[in-house]
Amino acid sequence: MADKDLNISEAAKYLGFSIDTLRRWDKSGKLPAKRSEGGHRYYPQTDLELFKRDIFALATEWMLGAxxxxxxxxxxxxxxxxxxxxxxxxxxxxxxxxxxxxxxxxxxxxxxxxxxxxxxxxxxxxxxxxxxxxxxxxxxxxxxxxxxxxxxxxxxxx
Structure with missing residues (x-):
C-alpha cells in the first residue's frame, strides 16, 4: 500500500469513527495525529491500517497456526x-x-x-x-x- 496522508475527516471515515473520537484519541495519545504547518491533523494511511489490525491476534495466529x-x-x-x-x-x-x-x-x-x-x-x-x-x-x-x-x-x- 502506498503511504497516503489522510485528513481527519478521511481518517474518521476510513476507521469508522467520528472526527471527535479521533481528536480525543490524538489528545490522549491513543492515535496521535501528525500536524500540518497550519495545525491541521492528518494521518498516514499505513498507520491507520496498522491501527485497524489486532496485532495480538496476528501474533497468536503466527505462533499457534499452520x-x-x-x-x-x-x-x-x-x-x-x-x-x-x-x-x-x-x-x-x-x-x-x-x-x-x-x-x-x-x-x-x-x-x-x-x-x-x-x-x-x-x-x-x-x-x-x-x-x-x-x-x-x-x-x-x-x-x-x-x-x-x-x-x-x-x-x-x-
Missing part, C-alpha cells in the same frame, strides 16, 4: 532487523514524557528477549526463524510493544 511467513510489518527475520526496530522504538519512547523514567527498562527488556531469541535458539525453530516485533516509526500510533518468540511460545506485552 506455519507461514508473517507479514513484513511485524516480522524480524534477522537479528540486525530486530536491532534496527529496537533503535526506532527507543527513539519513539524517549520522546514520551510519561515514559521518561521507564523507557530504558522497556527497551532493555525488549532487547534482551529479542537478542536471546536469536542468540540462543538460532537454527532450532520448529518452523520459521525470526521474531514478531512491530515496526516503529516516530509517528507510530502504537506504543504497545509485543515481542513473540516462536521458539519458546513466549508472549510479552509492554
Amino acid at each position: 506455519p507461514k511467513e508473517p507479514e513484513d510489518a511485524f516480522y524480524c527475520p534477522t537479528s540486525s532487523e530486530f536491532k534496527g526496530r529496537l533503535s526506532k522504538l527507543q527513539s519513539a519512547l524517549e520522546k514520551l514524557p510519561d515514559l521518561r523514567e521507564y523507557f530504558p527498562l522497556i527497551v532493555a527488556t525488549v532487547g534482551e528477549i529479542g537478542n536471546n531469541s536469536f542468540d540462543h535458539n538460532f537454527g532450532n525453530w520448529p518452523d520459521i526463524s525470526g521474531i514478531f516485533f512491530t515496526k516503529f516509526e516516530p509517528s507510530c500510533p502504537f506504543f504497545r510493544t509485543y515481542v513473540y518468540t516462536n521458539s519458546f511460545k513466549t508472549i510479552n506485552r509492554f
Whole structure:
C-alpha cells in the first residue's frame, strides 16, 4: 500500500469513527495525529491500517497456526532487523514524557528477549526463524510493544 496522508475527516471515515473520537484519541495519545504547518491533523494511511489490525491476534495466529511467513510489518527475520526496530522504538519512547523514567527498562527488556531469541535458539525453530516485533516509526500510533518468540511460545506485552 502506498503511504497516503489522510485528513481527519478521511481518517474518521476510513476507521469508522467520528472526527471527535479521533481528536480525543490524538489528545490522549491513543492515535496521535501528525500536524500540518497550519495545525491541521492528518494521518498516514499505513498507520491507520496498522491501527485497524489486532496485532495480538496476528501474533497468536503466527505462533499457534499452520506455519507461514508473517507479514513484513511485524516480522524480524534477522537479528540486525530486530536491532534496527529496537533503535526506532527507543527513539519513539524517549520522546514520551510519561515514559521518561521507564523507557530504558522497556527497551532493555525488549532487547534482551529479542537478542536471546536469536542468540540462543538460532537454527532450532520448529518452523520459521525470526521474531514478531512491530515496526516503529516516530509517528507510530502504537506504543504497545509485543515481542513473540516462536521458539519458546513466549508472549510479552509492554
